[in-house]
Amino acid sequence: xxxxxxxxxxxxxxxxxxxxxxxxxxxxxxxYIVLIITALTLSVAIEMGIEIPSPAKPLExxxxxxxxxxx
Amino acid sequence: xxxxxxxxxxxxxxxxxxxxxxxxxxxVGSDAKQDSWIAIIIGIGYVIPTVLIYSRILWLxxxxxxxxxxxxxxxxxxxxxxxxxxxxxxxxxxxxxxxNFSEFINIVALxxxxxxxxxxxxxxxxxxxxxxxxxxxxxxxxxxxxxxTTILFITVILSFPLGDWTNIRPIMxxxxxxxxxxxxxxxxxxxAETVIFMMILGGLKGQKGYYKVYLKSIxxxxxxxxxxxxxxxVILGYEFIDNIYFPSYAAVSLIxxxxxxxxxxxxxxxxxxxxxxxxxxxxxxxxCYGAAQVLNITEYRILVTPIGLMMxxxxxxxxxxxxxxxxxxxxxYKFYAFPFQVILPLIIWMVCEIVVKQGNKKSIAKST
Amino acid sequence: xGKSNNNEGNKLTExxxxxxxxxxxxxxxxxxxxxxxxxxxxxxxxxxxxxxCAVIYIDSMVNTQVVNENIIQAIMCTTLKEYTINNLxxxxxxxxxxxxxxxxxxxxxxxxxxxxxxxxVFLLEGYNEALIITSxxxxxxxxEEPSAEMVISGxxxxxxxxxxVNLTLIRRRLKTPDLKFEFKEIGERSKTKIxxxxxxxxxxxxxxxxxxxxxxxxxxxxxxxxxxxxxLVQDSPYTPFRTIGSTERxxxxxxxxxxxxxxxxxxxxxxxxxxPFVFIEYFQSNEDYYQNFLxxxxxxxxxxxxxxxxxxxxxxxxxxxxxxxxxxxSQLLLSIAAARKDVPxxxxxxxxxxxxxxxxxxxxxxxxxxxMGQAITIVGALVLGQAAVEARIISAPMVIVVALTGITGxxxxxxxxASIIIxxxxxxxxxxxxxxxxIFGFMGLLLMLFSxxxxxxxxxxxxxxxxxxxxxxxxxxxPWWYMHxxxxxxxxxxxxxxxxxxxxxxxxxxxx
Numbered sequence: 007x008x009x010x011x012x013x014x015x016x017x018x019x020x021x022x023x024x025x026x027x028x029x030x031x032x033x034x035x036x037x038y039i040v041l042i043i044t045a046l047t048l049s050v051a052i053e054m055g056i057e058i059p060s061p062a063k064p065l066e067x068x069x070x071x072x073x074x075x076x077x
Numbered sequence: 078x079x080x081x082x083x084x085x086x087x088x089x090x091x092x093x094x095x096x097x098x099x100x101x102x103x104x105v106g107s108d109a110k111q112d113s114w115i116a117i118i119i120g121i122g123y124v125i126p127t128v129l130i131y132s133r134i135l136w137l138x139x140x141x142x143x144x145x146x147x148x149x150x151x152x153x154x155x156x157x158x159x160x161x162x163x164x165x166x167x168x169x170x171x172x173x174x175x176x177n178f179s180e181f182i183n184i185v186a187l188x189x190x191x192x193x194x195x196x197x198x199x200x201x202x203x204x205x206x207x208x209x210x211x212x213x214x215x216x217x218x219x220x221x222x223x224x225x226t227t228i229l230f231i232t233v234i235l236s237f238p239l240g241d242w243t244n245i246r247p248i249m250x251x252x253x254x255x256x257x258x259x260x261x262x263x264x265x266x267x268x269a270e271t272v273i274f275m276m277i278l279g280g281l282k283g284q285k286g287y288y289k290v291y292l293k294s295i296x297x298x299x300x301x302x303x304x305x306x307x308x309x310x311v312i313l314g315y316e317f318i319d320n321i322y323f324p325s326y327a328a329v330s331l332i333x334x335x336x337x338x339x340x341x342x343x344x345x346x347x348x349x350x351x352x353x354x355x356x357x358x359x360x361x362x363x364x365c366y367g368a369a370q371v372l373n374i375t376e377y378r379i380l381v382t383p384i385g386l387m388m389x390x391x392x393x394x395x396x397x398x399x400x401x402x403x404x405x406x407x408x409x410y411k412f413y414a415f416p417f418q419v420i421l422p423l424i425i426w427m428v429c430e431i432v433v434k435q436g437n438k439k440s441i442a443k444s445t
Numbered sequence: 446x447g448k449s450n451n452n453e454g455n456k457l458t459e460x461x462x463x464x465x466x467x468x469x470x471x472x473x474x475x476x477x478x479x480x481x482x483x484x485x486x487x488x489x490x491x492x493x494x495x496x497x498c499a500v501i502y503i504d505s506m507v508n509t510q511v512v513n514e515n516i517i518q519a520i521m522c523t524t525l526k527e528y529t530i531n532n533l534x535x536x537x538x539x540x541x542x543x544x545x546x547x548x549x550x551x552x553x554x555x556x557x558x559x560x561x562x563x564x565x566v567f568l569l570e571g572y573n574e575a576l577i578i579t580s581x582x583x584x585x586x587x588x589e590e591p592s593a594e595m596v597i598s599g600x601x602x603x604x605x606x607x608x609x610v611n612l613t614l615i616r617r618r619l620k621t622p623d624l625k626f627e628f629k630e631i632g633e634r635s636k637t638k639i640x641x642x643x644x645x646x647x648x649x650x651x652x653x654x655x656x657x658x659x660x661x662x663x664x665x666x667x668x669x670x671x672x673x674x675x676x677l678v679q680d681s682p683y684t685p686f687r688t689i690g691s692t693e694r695x696x697x698x699x700x701x702x703x704x705x706x707x708x709x710x711x712x713x714x715x716x717x718x719x720x721p722f723v724f725i726e727y728f729q730s731n732e733d734y735y736q737n738f739l740x741x742x743x744x745x746x747x748x749x750x751x752x753x754x755x756x757x758x759x760x761x762x763x764x765x766x767x768x769x770x771x772x773x774x775s776q777l778l779l780s781i782a783a784a785r786k787d788v789p790x791x792x793x794x795x796x797x798x799x800x801x802x803x804x805x806x807x808x809x810x811x812x813x814x815x816x817m818g819q820a821i822t823i824v825g826a827l828v829l830g831q832a833a834v835e836a837r838i839i840s841a842p843m844v845i846v847v848a849l850t851g852i853t854g855x856x857x858x859x860x861x862x863a864s865i866i867i868x869x870x871x872x873x874x875x876x877x878x879x880x881x882x883x884i885f886g887f888m889g890l891l892l893m894l895f896s897x898x899x900x901x902x903x904x905x906x907x908x909x910x911x912x913x914x915x916x917x918x919x920x921x922x923x924p925w926w927y928m929h930x931x932x933x934x935x936x937x938x939x940x941x942x943x944x945x946x947x948x949x950x951x952x953x954x955x956x957x
Binding site: 187195209217 | 768769772874878879880881882884885888889891892895896903905
């Protein structure tokens, strides 16, 4: 399954990035690479079964704290 | 950012589809049980002044979207910080909608397929759509919305024989309390989510005021939601609506004309998918506009793919199950969204009015 | 490539004509070495004591009657009353040679080109200039009905390969001086003549300029067909949809010119390009206008539904049978299940195999000599259809599905390439995600269509909204007295088609 994820990102970079590579400024390329690598790491992590904490839980905690538990 | 030309009509279409988007999938106002239709009407009543505030903010700074306005009135750093809050809201919302749809497709139709597959295809399409730009999305919606309304209209007509009007009664059995609670739920999902449109509309050329656009969309979208909700209550009765995940889908699946026209709920899925696609696209577009503004990039298009992929990842990890998603949508969401939909816009509005008044004073002082 | 051309050009311009006839003749012969079609005819003229002159031309490119009577005979037999030695050539040009176009030139490039086109070159002893006399007369095909675009009622003229003949066909239909023809030459070695034609009051100058810019940027060896230009000039070259229309019929071109479009004629091919081209034009046919408006509207609606069917049916069938069996009415489901009982292949493989076979049949039938036609029909119908079903390799419903797809696909020949690709993509998506895959595919298709432009005009021009004004000429064909406006944007320069709004109703009340 990880192979599929890697292939997917390969495709993304091929079709998305390479065509406009030459027209972008350094800053744009930098930001793009940072974002893609974040996404890639997270995807691989999910595929490998590592559990990534969901931001929903803390938010729910905060809200129920603020509102009171009667909901 | 290149100024793109979208006509008023196209924005109305996009906004209406945005409103229908996940509403039809999940259903609204179910706290009020059989009076949910009253809750919807009241909810629309709440949202109209809110929407006027949104339009007013956009009108005070013509040609700027929310992020640019924030930087203008609050200075660069505070503006960027507040922008980040809104970006997070849009991002989270997009992931929520994607997750809604992935659950829908998974539970209703493709039980065996891992939910990653339809989600991936959906996100790829949304990335493509956002890259094309809001102009193309506007034209697309202009073409698609009439088709969707026709399909919905047909399902309503076809379900007449099944309708049991006693299901609406007793009207207001529990008095106003639950209705008001539910109406607040309706306000925050989906109507006040149009706050997201503040993030994308201002940057488009050729618009003077968004009042009409907002109002028309709210009324049209609200009308459609109301009719569908009414249909669901009439066909299913309130006990079922509480217990089923996807009331619209269940309602349409009961339609059976002459043993031939049956199980046509796929048509309803078509409506969901098209409208949901637009909703996710708008959320993604808002995030990309915001990120481009915060990072000082001129062209938002390069950011679309990574942000889209991250939205997909968030949608995969955000919940473990359908029940959690329901709980969030009906219990917690209205509180979570309140700051973004009401508090922040109010503050921004007031600051805008002050800044503009000061600006007027300055220019009057200069000229005299 | 560019460099060697320049060298040749330089060589030519280095050589020039001098005053001796034999030198000139040898010079031209040296340019056309190993070209046995070049004919040199030397003869005496009446003047100066039988001064020698020569005519040079290429065999069967010229109209020999013109050469014989108007040049050779004229020079041999006419007597000039007064002439001087110095301007004998000029006198011959003005008073003796009977031809509609005579040019005097000493430019070797020009002379060579003239010989190649079919003009005759006249050389006179003692002069270093030559006369280029128009005398083209090669064979062209007669005007006949185009086999690819037949109509039941309507004109039966079709374009031929000669550009001048084609231009006359248009001129006869639009007898206005507003009709403009601009010539250009494209192709390094083919030097193909093309003509850009438009009605100046109607066509948008922006589009015309854009077209000229794009044509100027073409750099190719040879243009053999208008499709070459189409590919090099069109927007969105990577989508399967065309953004430039092509047609073989003059009435179609005239109608499009009247809407404000621009036509491009290419010498050597009967297919004329029309631009801009929007999606709805796939579904419009000139015959809709030659019949009753009800008939025309019905035909259009049939075409639209047919195209929807041809791209969707295989995908929907595969997805219903594989993923959503509950949607099929129970009787039908039982028959399909019975038919599929012993078939070893999964439905998707069946579908792809049958579609592939259909495409093979179609492609092989397209260019086959008629003698083999019967064999193909037998092979196709009997073997693949009947025998395959009986051998339980393919299920009968699949044959029906593919047949339906094929027939509806033939409704609009121009759409074929697009429909094959789209059909295949839908099929793959449907096999992965069932009907949702098909829906996703459809969303993507719509997205692509709405993002395309043809020379600045949005591709789905009139399909955006249900504006009654637009529906009149798209999904249906409204009677002429309702069609007041030209299409948006394309005909924006002059929006009004008709002056009169009313048509006198003849209810038969005026009886004689």
